Amino acid sequence: MSSTPPEQAAPTLSQEAGHSVLTLPEHILEVLSDSGEGAQKCGQSFGAVSAKMGNGAWTVEIIPAEIQPPPRTPDGASGVRIRIGTQKITNWGNRTKLAIAFNDQVLLSRHRLNALADDAIILLDQAPENHDNPQVRQEWIEALEELSSRNYRLIKVPLEEECLKIVDNPRQGKNMFALGMLSWVYLRDLERVKEQIAHQFRHKAKAVYERNVRLLEAGVSWAEQNLDFRFDIPTTTPDEDMVVMNGNTALGLGAMAAGLEMCSMYPITPATSVSHFLSESFDRLGGMVHQAEDEIAAIGVALGASFAGKVAFTVTSGPGLALKTEFIGLAVMTETPLVIVDVQRGGPSTGLPTKVEQSDLLAAVFGQPGDCPKVVLAPSTIEECFHCMITARRIAETFRCVVMVMSDANLATGQQPFKRPTLDPRWQSVQPDLSEVPVGTEPLQWDPETGLSPRLIPGQPGGMFTATGLAHNEGSHIRSDPENNQRTMELRSRKLAVLQSTLKPPVVVGPEHADLLVVGWGSTRGAIEEAIEKGQQEGLSVAALNLTFLSPLQPGLGEIFENYKKVMTVEINYSDELDQPYINAENRRRGQLAWLLRATTLVDVDCWTRVFGQPLCPGDILDVIRGKLAAGGQS
Amino acid sequence: MPSDPLPSAIQSALAPHFDAFRSAVAGTSEQIRSSLAELDSDVGSRLAREEAGLGGFADGCIDVERFAALATGQSKLTAGAKPTLEAAQKVLMEINQAGAELNQLRFDGGDLLQEVHAALASVGRAFGAARVAELARTGSFRKKEHGGLLKAYPYPQWNARERRLAPPLVIHCSGKDLHAGALSLFLDGDAKLVLVVDGVCPPALLARLISPGIFVVQGDESAPLEAMLAWKGPGIAALVHDQAARFVHDPEGGASIAERLRLDFLPEAPKPRALGGLSAGQQLEDLQHLTALAGSAAAPAPASIPANGAASAPATPVDKLAAFLLARAHLDQE
Amino acid sequence: MSENCGTLMGCGVEDERSFSMDDYSGPLARWCPGCGDHAVLAGVQRLLAKEQLKPERTVFVSGIGCSSRFPHYVDTYGFHGIHGRALPIATGIKLARPDLDVFAVMGDGDCCSIGAGHWIHAIRYNINMTVLLLDNNIYGLTKKQTSPTTPQGFASNTQPRGSFLPALDPIQTTLGVTNASFVAQTADWVPSHLAQTLEAAHAHPGFAFVRILQRCPVFTPTIFEEAAMNTDLTELLEHENGVTDEALKGVYPHTLYHDPTDIQEARRLAESSSKVRLGVFYADPGHARYEELRAVPKRTAEEKIALLNAEIDRYAV
Numbered sequence A: 001m002s003s004t005p006p007e008q009a010a011p012t013l014s015q016e017a018g019h020s021v022l023t024l025p026e027h028i029l030e031v032l033s034d035s036g037e038g039a040q041k042c043g044q045s046f047g048a049v050s051a052k053m054g055n056g057a058w059t060v061e062i063i064p065a066e067i068q069p070p071p072r073t074p075d076g077a078s079g080v081r082i083r084i085g086t087q088k089i090t091n092w093g094n095r096t097k098l099a100i101a102f103n104d105q106v107l108l109s110r111h112r113l114n115a116l117a118d119d120a121i122i123l124l125d126q127a128p129e130n131h132d133n134p135q136v137r138q139e140w141i142e143a144l145e146e147l148s149s150r151n152y153r154l155i156k157v158p159l160e161e162e163c164l165k166i167v168d169n170p171r172q173g174k175n176m177f178a179l180g181m182l183s184w185v186y187l188r189d190l191e192r193v194k195e196q197i198a199h200q201f202r203h204k205a206k207a208v209y210e211r212n213v214r215l216l217e218a219g220v221s222w223a224e225q226n227l228d229f230r231f232d233i234p235t236t237t238p239d240e241d242m243v244v245m246n247g248n249t250a251l252g253l254g255a256m257a258a259g260l261e262m263c264s265m266y267p268i269t270p271a272t273s274v275s276h277f278l279s280e281s282f283d284r285l286g287g288m289v290h291q292a293e294d295e296i297a298a299i300g301v302a303l304g305a306s307f308a309g310k311v312a313f314t315v316t317s318g319p320g321l322a323l324k325t326e327f328i329g330l331a332v333m334t335e336t337p338l339v340i341v342d343v344q345r346g347g348p349s350t351g352l353p354t355k356v357e358q359s360d361l362l363a364a365v366f367g368q369p370g371d372c373p374k375v376v377l378a379p380s381t382i383e384e385c386f387h388c389m390i391t392a393r394r395i396a397e398t399f400r401c402v403v404m405v406m407s408d409a410n411l412a413t414g415q416q417p418f419k420r421p422t423l424d425p426r427w428q429s430v431q432p433d434l435s436e437v438p439v440g441t442e443p444l445q446w447d448p449e450t451g452l453s454p455r456l457i458p459g460q461p462g463g464m465f466t467a468t469g470l471a472h473n474e475g476s477h478i479r480s481d482p483e484n485n486q487r488t489m490e491l492r493s494r495k496l497a498v499l500q501s502t503l504k505p506p507v508v509v510g511p512e513h514a515d516l517l518v519v520g521w522g523s524t525r526g527a528i529e530e531a532i533e534k535g536q537q538e539g540l541s542v543a544a545l546n547l548t549f550l551s552p553l554q555p556g557l558g559e560i561f562e563n564y565k566k567v568m569t570v571e572i573n574y575s576d577e578l579d580q581p582y583i584n585a586e587n588r589r590r591g592q593l594a595w596l597l598r599a600t601t602l603v604d605v606d607c608w609t610r611v612f613g614q615p616l617c618p619g620d621i622l623d624v625i626r627g628k629l630a631a632g633g634q635s
Numbered sequence B: 001m002p003s004d005p006l007p008s009a010i011q012s013a014l015a016p017h018f019d020a021f022r023s024a025v026a027g028t029s030e031q032i033r034s035s036l037a038e039l040d041s042d043v044g045s046r047l048a049r050e051e052a053g054l055g056g057f058a059d060g061c062i063d064v065e066r067f068a069a070l071a072t073g074q075s076k077l078t079a080g081a082k083p084t085l086e087a088a089q090k091v092l093m094e095i096n097q098a099g100a101e102l103n104q105l106r107f108d109g110g111d112l113l114q115e116v117h118a119a120l121a122s123v124g125r126a127f128g129a130a131r132v133a134e135l136a137r138t139g140s141f142r143k144k145e146h147g148g149l150l151k152a153y154p155y156p157q158w159n160a161r162e163r164r165l166a167p168p169l170v171i172h173c174s175g176k177d178l179h180a181g182a183l184s185l186f187l188d189g190d191a192k193l194v195l196v197v198d199g200v201c202p203p204a205l206l207a208r209l210i211s212p213g214i215f216v217v218q219g220d221e222s223a224p225l226e227a228m229l230a231w232k233g234p235g236i237a238a239l240v241h242d243q244a245a246r247f248v249h250d251p252e253g254g255a256s257i258a259e260r261l262r263l264d265f266l267p268e269a270p271k272p273r274a275l276g277g278l279s280a281g282q283q284l285e286d287l288q289h290l291t292a293l294a295g296s297a298a299a300p301a302p303a304s305i306p307a308n309g310a311a312s313a314p315a316t317p318v319d320k321l322a323a324f325l326l327a328r329a330h331l332d333q334e
Numbered sequence C: 001m002s003e004n005c006g007t008l009m010g011c012g013v014e015d016e017r018s019f020s021m022d023d024y025s026g027p028l029a030r031w032c033p034g035c036g037d038h039a040v041l042a043g044v045q046r047l048l049a050k051e052q053l054k055p056e057r058t059v060f061v062s063g064i065g066c067s068s069r070f071p072h073y074v075d076t077y078g079f080h081g082i083h084g085r086a087l088p089i090a091t092g093i094k095l096a097r098p099d100l101d102v103f104a105v106m107g108d109g110d111c112c113s114i115g116a117g118h119w120i121h122a123i124r125y126n127i128n129m130t131v132l133l134l135d136n137n138i139y140g141l142t143k144k145q146t147s148p149t150t151p152q153g154f155a156s157n158t159q160p161r162g163s164f165l166p167a168l169d170p171i172q173t174t175l176g177v178t179n180a181s182f183v184a185q186t187a188d189w190v191p192s193h194l195a196q197t198l199e200a201a202h203a204h205p206g207f208a209f210v211r212i213l214q215r216c217p218v219f220t221p222t223i224f225e226e227a228a229m230n231t232d233l234t235e236l237l238e239h240e241n242g243v244t245d246e247a248l249k250g251v252y253p254h255t256l257y258h259d260p261t262d263i264q265e266a267r268r269l270a271e272s273s274s275k276v277r278l279g280v281f282y283a284d285p286g287h288a289r290y291e292e293l294r295a296v297p298k299r300t301a302e303e304k305i306a307l308l309n310a311e312i313d314r315y316a317v
């Protein structure tokens, strides 16, 4: 399906007592287990330690849809992929080079998804081989048979057996033992690993920490005695302070750094962890997480708080966004600033709750009945998850508008190191000034050019008014005459054009003129740009463009597109393919950004989209680019 | 002013009041920060502020100059207001930093009145700073006239709203030099005083302060401090050693003193010595006063009746106490 | 503490204004002549003047319906929201600004049908606000559709052969919710009782729910006709901790001395009876209040940055 990307630097091999040390610019590994066996903890710890040592890193959680799926099933596979490198890593890469699997069935799931490289090294717990249950033994035989279709190097590991020497329940020990093995294989700094464990178990008894360290050390020494390979991914000492966290934590920290004071939400995967994070620390900063009775109430409470002078935000995912629709209209109509974070997941309906998709773009831009202009932003990295909250709040207040922030499940759970933000008091919100205004001051003194107006806040003597979702005039008095309605619609819409007038044209990565421009938005940026870079190394004439403003779009897109023979989007949402039955160029339903770009630029923008419920691989994108360029003239 | 940690029940009763005040101080300071930001008059610093305010996500994306042209409304402030606003903000930040410490006074003898005065004047600087900031914003600040507000803003000058907003003042003191009666000066508006009394003190320390509009609580850690602090009027509480009287005078209890005053514990007679500037006689008189007031309420029996009065002890509590006081009268000497 | 809106600005000036009923009047109310909403508006304006509530510190929040036009007619701050969602907006306002005096005004469709979920939870949050259900037993604005409180058998445009089900009783429902703290019923045609009930509700520290029986002369003229005309059909609940309307002495023959702290008795009285009961069913100021539990003191930007930096340290590489 995808070709292995050319390595950035030639691997070097050195020989140590009984094992080789292969030095590589980057490597991809996975930890796989039944749900509840802690593979994610193990993998995220490994990723965090790697980042802290100075590796570039990107982690992606492999999450089963159920909380407790049956054990030993491919569908129940839970785990994490970690891609580490000497340089910055921006996506999860192509295929896994090393996997630790706690049983044969979870391994099968990754094998069947073609997630493992042909020459992958596989460390597999051998416990099922001699299991008491004959069915398990049979499954093991069949699994190994199936796996033998590839050239994997399969190494059986007495994982359970070794853990039983230390703990009674190996389900609670294998992950630390595995972490020990990985730490040895990748030459990790054991002190840092122990620090990480200490942090992880900071709320638990000391004995728990100690037991886990024993498991870790057992894993290290088992690996040392039994494995004949090690990988060295050289670290670099970053010249600036770095932090490592996932996108939801970054959103939460960004919200606090931006001076937002209330997060009103209703739990929904994959957005919830923003509120988990905030619930621990927000109140110390004078903020509050309100868990409302549903998503409608959640946005209603945020809107009420904003009306009363606090800047509030709500965080949700697709199904929740659907419920908030009517309130978004009210916020737009009353020109109450509001920030809405949508951590997108697979849809429609309940869809793929834990998996990544970018299917809410058009719902965000157009999804409310009536004309409902609002600003839509999309962070494309975990660092941007932090910083976009500051920009979002500022725009919401300046323009008295709704700002939607479109993150996704990939950013939400992925960890990536980035430059430690230098906090600035100027990011903080402005405290409303409740001083008196002259009687008769209107709540919507629209600037006739820009549609912008200063806000009045309850508590200000002289400024009393009633906000309303009914058509209204400057005084917020209900008006239904044709001129007023036409004019006020214009003014609310104009604000987007005015914001756009402050935006700069986006910057293309790659040549200014080329055969193909690949346009993306959000979390696919890293994979797209890596594919483009590899393509250029192959001599392909291709460039990439990432859009962070989706409404309004950054200016100059039409002109940029003119410089490329073909323009296409790459997105994680659904589009019809022309080779499918009944589908033709006229009735084809396209990727969501493609719709938007075609409508605004009148350029025949093509698209390639997938809804696999997983991040895109740069190798797959590169294949698409090759295919597109090979297809010749017509687009 | 370092002070002993408060007992946790007391601490938790006081905390919301301290927090609310400190919160208002922080809020005011933030409002001044916003005003100061508006004052960046030169284009360069305004742009820098706007650029910073938009955050890193806007880098390379938003043209700061154009955005700033939209965002900055005309400031009503004059550049001259800047130093004044900064001075006011500094005071508020200091007060905020001091936190609950500022609301606690450790009195080690000397002139209680004077010290309470000084402590409140120092808390009052928060109101002074808010006033100064407002005057600066409207361009009516005159240094000669108003500058002093940032140094001390004495209680007598506070208006009714300021008195309502002020946090309770906790006075840590030793019982032997506490003359509580003097504090009545501060009991108007919504002022709240909490005495944390160390060691022996006059047994009916606060009896003289009982009057229809004042919430008076004397007792131990379980005293109903919350009710006193919530009362919309002046209030005083004393946390005293377990040999002192325990009572609650709640102005909302009813029209008659009997309805308002609840006497929970009446102590033995005080030792014959002067405390807090009160002679033993005065202390007895205070106790007598309390008992008399409580007479109309249902007062419990004194904790113990001295042996020489026991034989003929009359039946009602008031009479009991009268007999007890008579029996002790000869001890009234200094 | 409630006067404290998170700032000391402005408190150096003693507020010496006084307000008359006129000071609270907005534009002329556009309800039909004879609509009970007029009486409620007058009662509320009377309350505002009596309590001298500062117009700029008072916020009326509503949903959508005839009754939800209410905020436009009061010269305070207001938020005329969307159908059924007055309570979340009011909750947000009060969480952000406990210093504001918040009133929520809803119709029976608004509160008991589309907004029923919020209603239940708002009762439980028990946030300090005055909540008025203007119950005309019908959807007024959309022209006579059955509402949850429409009496069984009453014909409407959606159920022309009569409402199928027994009506939902808002008093019973409210009393059934955990942490309910104030539940009263009054009627637009008894202005003095309405006024006193509003006063009691406003004075209550918590979510004070008042169902106001409200005549709709256009769509439900018959429903309350008898109750309004024949005082024999009403029973007044009286108590010194509730409402005792001296003006009604001798007018209404049936009174019942009911201690509003007795929830069991309140629930019993809320069960259907041949009489319309007006008064305070339940009032207990001792219930947990969400906005008090969630009060967070403000921080300066510098404090926030110091705390945030400590937080970010946890993720430092």
Ligand SMILES: Cc1ncc(C[n+]2csc(CCOP(=O)(O)OP(=O)(O)O)c2C)c(N)n1
Pocket: C064, C065, C066, C067, C068, C083, C106, C107, C108, C109, C110, C111, C134, C136, C138, C139, C140, C141, C142, C147
């Ligand atoms: C989401 C939504 N659904 C339906 C409506 C239409 N609608 C407006 S008011 C109303 C019912 C009004 O009845 P009620 O709440 O009892 O208020 P009243 O007019 O009787 O005072 C309805 C169904 C709407 N505005 N919004």
Ligand SMILES: [Mg+2]
Pocket: C065, C107, C108, C109, C134, C135, C136, C137, C138, C139, C140, C147
């Ligand atoms: Mg109705």
